[in-house]
Amino acid sequence: MALEPLRHGLVSLLVLLLLLVHAASAARARDLHLEMVTTSAATARAVPSCASWRLGVETNNIRDWYSIPAECRGYVRDYMYGDLFRQDCAVVAREAAAYAEGLELGGDGKEVWVFDVDDTTLSNLPYYADTGFGAEPYNATYFDEYVANATAPPLPEVLQLYETLLSLGIKVVFITGRHDYEKEPTIKNLRSAGYHTWDKLVLKPSSLGSSVVPYKSGERQKLVDAGYRIVGNMGDQWSDLIGAPEGDRTFKVPDPMYYVG
């Protein structure tokens, strides 16, 4: 460790130099930012940083958006394919498993865990990779084909959580925004992805409106009315989680690719 003082001196020097260079770059970035503000439409507000935009989405501070900011397309691609998304998923699954393992269950088989399907239990990354990671408009025809193919992979961390919940004796209920007519491919896909059993799979009647909050909270209410206790509720959209009854605890799976209100 005799080299430590030398190493620290070198690091300090390098950091100082980098900070000086960074300061010059930051000044130029601010100029660019000002230009963007003057030329962009209100619907395409400049983004201070794609990381901040993503945090804003994940915390439900940014709502009612239709596509990711154009300048964040590469950022979202790198995030979804990189380590960080998987680590973010691992943290959610780990916290959920630790919480479930700490529960005192009643032994009456009435505890249920509600899962959303799309981008919670199954991943639609193959579809989104083909459509700009949320930067291109939603393509209903192509997405219906994707669902019909029943080839969506699982989110591995969520699949592992699912196994943990079953081993604890907690029942699983899927409540999905997928429509009634997509029941067969959804069952086929859940099974092929490793979700081999569940107590209930609730699909959205085609007659319902576009907001999923009343539909999903209404279905949770039916579970409670039937005597179930919703110990956990997990989804990639805040609209999966909010609206009474929320369940004893909610878990937000990361998803920077789209917004469902």
Place this chain on the structure above:
Amino acid sequence: MALEPLRHGLVSLLVLLLLLVHAASAARARDLHLEMVTTSAATARAVPSCASWRLGVETNNIRDWYSIPAECRGYVRDYMYGDLFRQDCAVVAREAAAYAEGLELGGDGKEVWVFDVDDTTLSNLPYYADTGFGAEPYNATYFDEYVANATAPPLPEVLQLYETLLSLGIKVVFITGRHDYEKEPTIKNLRSAGYHTWDKLVLKPSSLGSSVVPYKSGERQKLVDAGYRIVGNMGDQWSDLIGAPEGDRTFKVPDPMYYVG
């Protein structure tokens, strides 16, 4: 701009050198980390990445924690002092301002915006910088001194939002976990930080328990009962925001330094 190629070359060289130095440090950090895992209690579980831990905190997936993970002390310090925290705050304030500007106000002066105080309107970073950015145990004596000094700076982005709200005719109410006996320094500090007017400043009676959810939601209920419409509700803790009535829309200010349930 003839110096650009030279500048880029210099940056590349510096980045390369820093990466090499960082790799050596990271290897040592991993050794340390492995040691910690073998010796730590279950309450100090290993963290996949500090960025994922922070996202878990901000999305309310990680709850009931008492201090930041020891290995994330440097990460949280760099985050709080760096551009990202300020950009994260700017996104929240920008979304809140855009939302407020889009409201159709009743003209009866009954719309209010609820703000938390600590690390929402005022920053306690000076206190946390002295206590390991949340890595060291909460020091009630020192924090009381910090509050009594009334020198906390504002969060600039929130102060700007506050001015926007007032200019729109939305009233401001502060509901804080600070105690009754801290009323005078809190008023003094809010004023010196630039919060020059408000309709109500609610402080917590010393007799109340430690959870702030019943206290804060109860105070929001009193506002609603008095005929106010809570159009926005902003805080750095989820316990500032949850519990009916939440207000028409909630905004989570980033805070990776501590957890209040």
